[in-house]
Amino acid sequence: MRYDSITDAIGDTPLVRIAPEVHGLRNIDLYAKLEMLNPFGSVKDRAAWNMARPRIADAQARGATVVELSSGNTAKALAVIAGMHGLRFKSVTNRMRVPEIKDLLLLLGAEIEELPGQTECLDPGLADDPLTAVHRELTAMGDAHLHTDQYFNERNTEAHAAGTGPEIIADLDGRAPDWFVACVGTAGSSTGVARVLRAHDPGVRVVGLVAGKSDFIPGIRDIDEVREVGLFDPAAYDAIDAVSTDDAVEGMVTLMRRCGILAGPTGGAAYTGAVRRLRAVDDTLTERATAVFIVCDRGESYLGYVRRHRPELFGRAAADPNTVASVSAAEAESAAALDPAAAREWIARRRPTVVDLRSPFAFRALHIEGSINIVDEVFGELVRGGLPFGRRQPVLLACPVGEQSARYAALLARMGHEEVYSLAGGIIGWRDAGAPLVAD
Amino acid sequence: MDPTPLYLEPRLDEPLASLVESAEFLHTLTDALGSPLNILLPDQAAANVERFRAVFRRHSLSGEICLAHKATRSSAVVRRLAATGAGIDVASLGELQHALGAGFTGDRIVATGPKDPDFLWLAARTGAVVHLDGLAELDLLAELVRKHGLPRTRVLPRLSGFASAGVRVRSRRSRFGVPAAGLDRLIDALDRHRDAVDPIGTAYHLDTTSLDEKALAFEGCLVALDALRRRGFAPRAVDIGGGFGTGYLADAAQWERYTTELRRAVLGERQPLTWGGHGYGLRAEGGTLRGALGLYPAHRPLSGPDYLDRLLARTAPGLGRGLGALLLDSLGDLRIAPGRALLDQCGLTLAAVAEVRREDSGDTVVRLAAKADDIGLEDHGVLVDPVVVPRAPAADPAPAAVYLTGSLCLESDLITRRLVHLPRLPRPGDLLAFANTAGYCMDFGATRAQGRPGARKVAVHRDAGRWQWCLDDRYWPIGRTGGTPA
Ligand SMILES: Cc1ncc(COP(=O)(O)O)c(C=O)c1O
Ligand SMILES: Cc1ncc(COP(=O)(O)O)c(C=O)c1O
Numbered sequence: 001m002r003y004d005s006i007t008d009a010i011g012d013t014p015l016v017r018i019a020p021e022v023h024g025l026r027n028i029d030l031y032a033k034l035e036m037l038n039p040f041g042s043v044k045d046r047a048a049w050n051m052a053r054p055r056i057a058d059a060q061a062r063g064a065t066v067v068e069l070s071s072g073n074t075a076k077a078l079a080v081i082a083g084m085h086g087l088r089f090k091s092v093t094n095r096m097r098v099p100e101i102k103d104l105l106l107l108l109g110a111e112i113e114e115l116p117g118q119t120e121c122l123d124p125g126l127a128d129d130p131l132t133a134v135h136r137e138l139t140a141m142g143d144a145h146l147h148t149d150q151y152f153n154e155r156n157t158e159a160h161a162a163g164t165g166p167e168i169i170a171d172l173d174g175r176a177p178d179w180f181v182a183c184v185g186t187a188g189s190s191t192g193v194a195r196v197l198r199a200h201d202p203g204v205r206v207v208g209l210v211a212g213k214s215d216f217i218p219g220i221r222d223i224d225e226v227r228e229v230g231l232f233d234p235a236a237y238d239a240i241d242a243v244s245t246d247d248a249v250e251g252m253v254t255l256m257r258r259c260g261i262l263a264g265p266t267g268g269a270a271y272t273g274a275v276r277r278l279r280a281v282d283d284t285l286t287e288r289a290t291a292v293f294i295v296c297d298r299g300e301s302y303l304g305y306v307r308r309h310r311p312e313l314f315g316r317a318a319a320d321p322n323t324v325a326s327v328s329a330a331e332a333e334s335a336a337a338l339d340p341a342a343a344r345e346w347i348a349r350r351r352p353t354v355v356d357l358r359s360p361f362a363f364r365a366l367h368i369e370g371s372i373n374i375v376d377e378v379f380g381e382l383v384r385g386g387l388p389f390g391r392r393q394p395v396l397l398a399c400p401v402g403e404q405s406a407r408y409a410a411l412l413a414r415m416g417h418e419e420v421y422s423l424a425g426g427i428i429g430w431r432d433a434g435a436p437l438v439a440d
Numbered sequence: 441m442d443p444t445p446l447y448l449e450p451r452l453d454e455p456l457a458s459l460v461e462s463a464e465f466l467h468t469l470t471d472a473l474g475s476p477l478n479i480l481l482p483d484q485a486a487a488n489v490e491r492f493r494a495v496f497r498r499h500s501l502s503g504e505i506c507l508a509h510k511a512t513r514s515s516a517v518v519r520r521l522a523a524t525g526a527g528i529d530v531a532s533l534g535e536l537q538h539a540l541g542a543g544f545t546g547d548r549i550v551a552t553g554p555k556d557p558d559f560l561w562l563a564a565r566t567g568a569v570v571h572l573d574g575l576a577e578l579d580l581l582a583e584l585v586r587k588h589g590l591p592r593t594r595v596l597p598r599l600s601g602f603a604s605a606g607v608r609v610r611s612r613r614s615r616f617g618v619p620a621a622g623l624d625r626l627i628d629a630l631d632r633h634r635d636a637v638d639p640i641g642t643a644y645h646l647d648t649t650s651l652d653e654k655a656l657a658f659e660g661c662l663v664a665l666d667a668l669r670r671r672g673f674a675p676r677a678v679d680i681g682g683g684f685g686t687g688y689l690a691d692a693a694q695w696e697r698y699t700t701e702l703r704r705a706v707l708g709e710r711q712p713l714t715w716g717g718h719g720y721g722l723r724a725e726g727g728t729l730r731g732a733l734g735l736y737p738a739h740r741p742l743s744g745p746d747y748l749d750r751l752l753a754r755t756a757p758g759l760g761r762g763l764g765a766l767l768l769d770s771l772g773d774l775r776i777a778p779g780r781a782l783l784d785q786c787g788l789t790l791a792a793v794a795e796v797r798r799e800d801s802g803d804t805v806v807r808l809a810a811k812a813d814d815i816g817l818e819d820h821g822v823l824v825d826p827v828v829v830p831r832a833p834a835a836d837p838a839p840a841a842v843y844l845t846g847s848l849c850l851e852s853d854l855i856t857r858r859l860v861h862l863p864r865l866p867r868p869g870d871l872l873a874f875a876n877t878a879g880y881c882m883d884f885g886a887t888r889a890q891g892r893p894g895a896r897k898v899a900v901h902r903d904a905g906r907w908q909w910c911l912d913d914r915y916w917p918i919g920r921t922g923g924t925p926a
């Protein structure tokens with residue numbers, strides 16, 4: 001397959017059958033539409049390109065910035081498309097809570113602006129939803145922008161009505177599936193596909209999935225938030241179900257580990273939501289049926305998100321006996337410690353290595369003359385990997401209040417260091433005792 | 441009427457929960473003192489200080505916990521806190537005088553907000569810490585100190601408009617504080633006024649629930665602390681103000697359901713839930729919702745001390761270490777000034793049912809012996825059901841959906857524009873107890889419109905299972921609640 005431009009590689013994604021032993025449905029063939037295999041990584045490539053394409057030449061002539069409210073995938077696609085055409089791209093959002101995606105967008109050259117959070121005191125002057133507020137702001141900016149407006153732009157839906165939907169029918173040998181299940185963000189993909197499937201076969205049942213109100217699933221909205229979306233029409237769906245973070249992660253893991261599909265959270269949510277719906281009808285079927293769900297994007301960008309919800313999926317670090325966490329309160333309590341006066345005397349006499357465990361930022365501002373700075377996290381690594389001093393070296397450990405240093409002193413003593421003390425009361429105690437501190 | 445009632449039941453912890461159950465006691469009070477009536481639990485405010493203090497301890501931090509006085513006008517609460525280790529944040533001359541009169545010494549007071557010369561003079565005279573809202577205020581304060589031979593005054597410059605790297609974090613424009621970008625000019629000015637003022641740290645207060653914005657501001661204050669140090673000052677504190685929030689509702693599911701149904705009502709998909717189809721800021725345009733829901737997030741999974749804990753644990757966006765750890769590393773003290781969160785569960789407002797009327801439209805209207813401005817929940821965007829405190833037990837209480845109106849001769853005198861679902865239809869003579877009003881929702885905006893008296897305030901405490909009470913301004917924290925010494 002040879003292309004002149006990467007944008008020509010958008011679309012024509014595979015439809016892959018999920019093995020029945022994975023989903024356990026007896027009478028239904030379940031297929032995943034792998035939108036994750038689009039070149040910029042998601043279902044949004046189609047919409048972004050379809051919305052931007054007709055306006056790019058004009059934007060280039062005006063030197064306009066491409067602007068969109070997007071929490072991730074649309075921004076990713078638009079950042080690439082803008083970059084390829086020599087345009088700047090700015091994403092305005094209050095929903096971007098996945099750090100890896102933020103970093104990726106910055107790498108792709110996007111500018112990101114985060115909208116402020118809700119006020120703590122009620123301010124009746126703040127009357128606009130973010131979408132309306134940004135619309136107003138863009139109008140004030142004049143022609144210097146190309147706003148793709150994904151929540152209201154019919155070309156978003158059309159991209160799927162022209163591409164995603166017909167591809168599904170073609171891959172099912174000219175038949176619409178009996179069920180179609182998709183997560184709802186802008187509603188573009190679900191509405192566009194549903195339109196085509198229904199036109200082909202009015203009997204198709206369309207299930208839209210939204211996040212539960214207390215769940216956060218990156219890329220989609222909850223049942224209230226979808227009501228702010230211009231493209232969203234409740235009549236486009238036969239049912240709207242809520243999915244949870246657990247559903248999303250559980251589905252991701254199944255798709256990854258059992259199907260070889262490296263799906264992101266909404267792909268996982270769509271799988272779980274689809275199977276839950278279908279299981280309820282499976283036994284009542286007398287003929288074979290088919291169902292299709294969308295895998296919107298890939299899982300690699302969501303490692304932090306998954307780790308927060310299911311740390312055990314990442315396994316536990318091999319037990320290391322020498323971690324500061326292994327030091328008991330009693331051990332720390334009985335660690336050798338010197339109060340500021342005694343410490344000053346000992347420093348003058350023994351010339352120990354004084355290790356300050358605070359952050360470099362605070363160390364630069366004020367520290368004990370001659371001390372060296374190894375921030376506690378790094379010190380913890382060194383304890384395991386190899387300390388830059390020997391066991392006979394006299395060492396004074398210092399932290400803000402003497403708690404962390406006592407734990408490390410106990411740990412080093414346990415490891416055979418002969419002359420390690422903790423500064424009792426820490427640098428704060430040292431300061432309060434009137435002992436000198438210097439700045440860099 | 442919609443068959444499933446949309447309750448928004450208040451979160452009631454002890455001892456507020458027991459107080460609401462004490463029907464006879466509450467009726468005795470309102471019979472004697474009239475309706476509406478505000479009831480305060482000063483001991484609960486002291487307990488809340490302890491809960492915040494525990495978070496300080498968890499992060500090994502020392503510093504000050506100040507009540508943002510603006511949230512309450514109760515003398516009992518202020519006097520009770522004067523008897524603890526807490527401080528107080530005053531935002532006017534009147535609040536400063538009140539705090540001093542309640543037993544706070546100047547060293548435990550911080551003066552915030554826009555300041556007139558008289559307010560500045562009394563603050564400096566009594567040794568209070570002064571938040572600096574701008575360079576002009578600094579000049580004015582320094583001039584007062586010199587001219588009137590006042591002691592060198594401890595100040596906390598309040599900063600705003602913090603810049604972020606990589607991702608631009610927008611904050612709403614604040615009317616207060618010195619832009620962080622102008623820090624150098626501020627330090628120059630502090631240097632010029634070194635004889636008159638002593639910057640003991642830096643401050644911010646942001647009116648947002650967003651931890652990201654606050655993390656950015658917190659880090660900005662740490663950087664500013666360092667800048668002050670480099671210029672030869674000895675600052676020690678970061679004051680992060682208030683805004684930790686309170687959860688008003690007991691049940692997340694009720695709040696989620698209510699807000700969804702409200703949106704459906706605005707879109708015309710169900711019967712209205714409000715007087716005249718009011719949308720609380722939402723409107724429908726072509727089947728799509730527009731506008732912003734102008735409501736306090738009444739159910740909050742994270743608020744008060746837990747919110748502070750989370751903020752301290754949060755990684756500073758630039759310095760890449762926990763904010764609490766960074767502050768501690770910098771040998772700094774933490775200062776906070778919560779209003780709403782320190783007054784959580786500290787009071788309730790009672791109003792007597794004056795009339796229950798069934799209108800031709802089918803609506804039931806319950807008129808209260810109170811004005812809308814006596815019950816400030818709605819004004820502050822807080823939706824929460826009152827608890828019916830019956831005068832006599834009803835044979836078989838029937839659930840009801842009612843509109844609550846005030847007793848002003850004014851169409852707009854609605855206690856709430858929301859149709860309120862109650863497990864029993866109130867009857868004249870019953871009381872409605874609006875819980876958790878002590879922060880902002882008690883007397884913040886109460887008026888004497890149409891010659892109606894304001895609510896009286898009483899302080900209560902529980903002693904060996906019995907409720908004791910006294911008028912708010914007769915309360916002193918000396919082991920009894922008014923009346924005769926035990
Ligand atoms: C990861 C992810 N899943 C699902 C969706 C939903 O797609 P649509 O916007 O077409 O409803 C999006 C879109 O923003 C997305 O980014
Ligand atoms: C400077 C300052 N500190 C503290 C507060 C108290 O805020 P809250 O009641 O939300 O905790 C306010 C409120 O406006 C304030 O302006």
